[in-house]
Amino acid sequence: MKRRHFLDKVKSSTILGLSYPLLSLKTLNKSFKKITILHTNDVHSHIDPFPKNDPLNPNGGGVIARANLINALKLENPSTLILDAGDVFQGTPYFNFFEGEIELKLMSKMGYNASTLGNHEFDNGIEKLSKSLKHADFSFLNSNYTIKNTALENLIKEFEIFEIDEIKIGVFGLGIELDGLVEKNLYNGIKYLDPIEITDEITDKLKNYYKCDIIICLSHLGYKYNKNKEIMCDLILAKKTKNIDLIIGGHTHTFMNKPIEIRNSIGKKVLINQVGCYGINLGKIDFYFSKNSILEKSNIINV
Amino acid sequence: MIASCEKANYLLNDIQGNNIKISDSLITNNQLEYLIAPYRNELKRLEKVIGYSSQSLSVRDGKLESTLGNLIADILIEECNPVFKNISGKNIDFCLLNYGGIRGTMNKGNITQYDLFTIMPFKNLATVVRLDGNKILELLKYLNKENIAHPISGINIEFENEKITTIIGGEEFDVNKSYYVLTSNYLQEGGDKMNFFKDPIELHELNLNIRDILINNIKKRKSLSSKLDNRIIRN
Numbered sequence: 019m020k021r022r023h024f025l026d027k028v029k030s031s032t033i034l035g036l037s038y039p040l041l042s043l044k045t046l047n048k049s050f051k052k053i054t055i056l057h058t059n060d061v062h063s064h065i066d067p068f069p070k071n072d073p074l075n076p077n078g079g080g081v082i083a084r085a086n087l088i089n090a091l092k093l094e095n096p097s098t099l100i101l102d103a104g105d106v107f108q109g110t111p112y113f114n115f116f117e118g119e120i121e122l123k124l125m126s127k128m129g130y131n132a133s134t135l136g137n138h139e140f141d142n143g144i145e146k147l148s149k150s151l152k153h154a155d156f157s158f159l160n161s162n163y164t165i166k167n168t169a170l171e172n173l174i175k176e177f178e179i180f181e182i183d184e185i186k187i188g189v190f191g192l193g194i195e196l197d198g199l200v201e202k203n204l205y206n207g208i209k210y211l212d213p214i215e216i217t218d219e220i221t222d223k224l225k226n227y228y229k230c231d232i233i234i235c236l237s238h239l240g241y242k243y244n245k246n247k248e249i250m251c252d253l254i255l256a257k258k259t260k261n262i263d264l265i266i267g268g269h270t271h272t273f274m275n276k277p278i279e280i281r282n283s284i285g286k287k288v289l290i291n292q293v294g295c296y297g298i299n300l301g302k303i304d305f306y307f308s309k310n311s312i313l314e315k316s317n318i319i320n321v
Numbered sequence: 322m323i324a325s326c327e328k329a330n331y332l333l334n335d336i337q338g339n340n341i342k343i344s345d346s347l348i349t350n351n352q353l354e355y356l357i358a359p360y361r362n363e364l365k366r367l368e369k370v371i372g373y374s375s376q377s378l379s380v381r382d383g384k385l386e387s388t389l390g391n392l393i394a395d396i397l398i399e400e401c402n403p404v405f406k407n408i409s410g411k412n413i414d415f416c417l418l419n420y421g422g423i424r425g426t427m428n429k430g431n432i433t434q435y436d437l438f439t440i441m442p443f444k445n446l447a448t449v450v451r452l453d454g455n456k457i458l459e460l461l462k463y464l465n466k467e468n469i470a471h472p473i474s475g476i477n478i479e480f481e482n483e484k485i486t487t488i489i490g491g492e493e494f495d496v497n498k499s500y501y502v503l504t505s506n507y508l509q510e511g512g513d514k515m516n517f518f519k520d521p522i523e524l525h526e527l528n529l530n531i532r533d534i535l536i537n538n539i540k541k542r543k544s545l546s547s548k549l550d551n552r553i554i555r556n
């Protein structure tokens with residue numbers, strides 16, 4: 019990722035014959051940094067926009083419009099990650115007939131960096147899912163399904179660290195309990211593990227060992243369940259863990275106008291955001307950083 | 322993946338977020354259009370008109386029932402009962418599907434096969450189970466607790482707090498009797514936590530895809546309409 023990013027920069031500056039001025043501009047701005055996270059969830063194979071006569075979302079969504087918006091925002095800030103929180107599959111004939119191939123090819127072309135497994139990713143079973151994943155040149159992240167000895171082994175990563183402009187972003191994924199949601203024979207061999215324990219373990223690693231500056235959870239747990247407040251959801255996850263900065267949610271098709279702020283188990287701020295479903299909205303979160311002189315000093319003392 | 326443990330000296334100052342509406346773009350994107358075209362062309366054959374709807378039907382236009390849910394559950398009983406009678410000699414007593422199984426809306430005007438794939442994307446098969454009275458009681462309590470428009474047909478239900486009055490096939494529900502319930506294989510296997518469908522007295526797979534049943538039925542009708550008829554109410 020870092021390398022590709024760097025090469026892009028070299029390429030563009032060489033073409034313009036402006037490599038020196040561009041580099042010096044970068045040095046000038048170095049004390050402030052902005053990382054943009056763009057995200058979707060529950061797109062459910064909606065590749066074409068909604069029809070003009072749709073009562074709820076006339077002309078809404080569509081990958082062409084999404085790609086154009088992503089491209090425009092990336093021009094504004096090249097330090098951008100594009101993420102998805104699962105249920106890429108199922109909802110239009112594109113999935114019934116092509117089994118996820120076109121969805122994943124399009125996401126790859128749009129520059130997605132990572133997604134996670136929603137329950138509908140299992141709708142054709144583990145074997146077919148593992149075959150369709152070869153069309154994605156970005157990672158699928160999950161850390162609470164036991165996938166060892168299934169066809170998904172080696173195709174799913176627990177987490178991934180992206181380094182953009184010297185900022186390290188650790189991303190991991192959590193999936194919903196599949197029992198009662200997906201037919202058993204479609205996820206044979208996969209067990210659901212409690213997200214809280216896993217999160218503490220992984221985020222500790224991301225924060226303290228890998229020294230990530232931002233920790234993002236791609237969650238398909240669902241925002242909240244009013245009928246049963248005990249069911250694991252993003253609100254519970256945010257409150258009962260530490261270290262997560264942003265939860266990008268899915269499953270409940272919750273349309274939020276903007277992210278909600280929650281205090282975690284040690285009183286620190288966590289954001290939860292979810293953009294409904296069907297590729298109608300794109301989430302955009304900007305992280306602003308500045309160079310920290312105090313930290314620099316303490317580093318010098320350590321040396 | 323990066324394995325370095327060196328700490329960057331940047332502090333997070335502020336986070337700002339906003340969600341942006343994506344709407345149909347006037348600018349095209351040739352690279353993506355080129356990629357989509359062969360797939361889209363292959364799906365063109367689904368755009369053949371199979372029927373007409375005289376109104377817009379949705380699964381979200383009522384509290385405990387919906388126009389689209391009522392229509393679909395009614396059609397399923399109509400189409401599946403003869404098939405079931407043929408194999409078992411019995412009649413289906415009522416039908417229960419799930420709210421989450423019906424996705425899109427049926428817009429007013431021409432209906433295509435494509436629309437049906439959007440409304441019912443899943444590979445669900447029509448399944449009939451014979452349940453004893455206690456399982457039916459569980460089913461009724463489930464619906465009372467769920468409080469959303471799970472589609473039903475052939476049954477009338479009235480909730481008054483915990484009290485449930487139920488009429489099945491014109492007769493009051495009798496806990497000592499057993500009933501034949503039409504549902505999908507997904508729900509029969511415990512989907513949406515409808516656990517009362519697991520381990521029934523009898524299980525009959527009709528081997529009919531629910532979407533195909535709907536498509537075939539819509540082709541036979543001049544036009545579709547539906548209404549909320551208080552088949553399930555809360556006092």
